[in-house]
Amino acid sequence: MTKPFKSFIKPDLKKIEAYIKKNLDPGTSIVNDESFNLYVTGGKKLRPSLALLVGKLGDKDKYNDLIKTAASLELIHMASLVHDDIIDDSETRRKRKTTFYKHGYFQAVNTGNFLISSAIEAVSHIEHQEFHDTYALAMRQIVEGELFQFDTQFDDMQTIDNYLDKIYKKTALLIVLSIKLGAFATNVDRKVLKSLIEYGYNVGMSFQIIDDYLDFTASEKILGKPKFSDLKNGHYTLPVLLLRNKDSTFRSMLKKYSKHRANSEELSKYILESNAIQESKAISNKYLDDALQNVTDIESPIKEYLVEVVEKLRDRLN
Template structure:
């Protein structure tokens, strides 16, 4: 059996052509930097879901699926550019960020250009429910960015706050990816309902694993410096779990002023605890629920969705 990447190889070529045509790389810096971001790689998880789900619907509608896939990749890229501004990040996917290399205004313009290009592509798809889902998700993504910024360095945020953040940051876009593929190709509602349960749980697991990798992954695989979430005041599941059970750690977290010495102490405490292992266990519960949700999805799509779930759960190995 082919891998999902092999199965969708020609589709991704078509998506790439749509993005290239619409970004129109030229001498204008914003256009060129936007296209460089696309070429730099990434997992392309979101368009993968759109393309796979689109295969379950009407083959004659597949050109719209390709457009939806392209628009989602551009939205994801826009959120990364804006995240780099919020986090003052120097690196993204092993390269200098637009923000670090060209400054605040160019980074804002690049993110906005990616977003507007995404909107331009999706506007050519004629499907009311697709446009309603797309516009609502855009608003929710922006709300999520604001919510994350409001909780930066917030030592009193709850676990529910954390789950809200990661839903808006990751699971929401995966749900949207599934909806876009389903609406664009007229997938049956009962199938879409099952896929959305899968997408929610995959998204939550994906972000929890990402948050654990910030402590135990390699900078090469992360594409950004290790410990950047903690350093930038984005307190993730391992941090919050340890905060709630250790008064000593909680005091250190409350006193954290961004210094390297204090950061190193916090990191040492987290790595010496079982907070990361327990966070991984929670991620695995989400993965199991995702697997269960797609029991009745037709092959080979079910197999490829299961493949993605396995790869996500094995990223720590």
């Protein structure tokens, strides 16, 4: 490997930032400022990075479309964060006060909508039917995923399959979309794309499982938001469901909690003392192993970077 991934992708991410700055036009209103700040103050830029990486396998003369596609994907991701903060009544995100908390409903609804419309505008010029069909369908599925998440709040009987379907719609879907759109924008070969889509699915699933159990194990400083917030909000993630399936004491505790919604600390403590976190890590690792498998046959220098993304996630995991 000549350069680490971060420095390899840096010039492209700089181009995206310049594009986003030009388009979000910070300095003109609260909404513009909040939008741009959300871009610059954090996030791993996983979605645009994957779109860019996949685009390296395609036509070089489509580079400008690729940049706009990658920017659009990050903008949609940001829109979902801003609206989620309203929905979840969240005070902090990425160690900063949320738009919703600082400026109220008006600015938060509009910031999200401004980001959605900016995302759509960024790619409207791309002449590629499947690109737009795929994007539109995914946007709708993401909203449906939100709803499904709400339907299963405080539902102590939900299955692990339910959970996997939720995290697919919540996270893996947009990561798969990033790979598809990066490929469509630059006309990547279809056979290669098939493996990349599976890679994206596995990376996405792993990513959300890690995110979910970090809510139990990481410090608030690292999380940039309060700990145990999923459990408090009745979002039962993999460690909870795994433990429920095999520990009858915990099953009773969870049933009681789901009914009365008090004493989430007791549950968190019980989970941390069990091996449910370790088991979740093992499942996440299995997805990462599969992701590596998906890219073994790719013949391109970008393969090393696709592997590096997986290894970075594995580091975060441990």
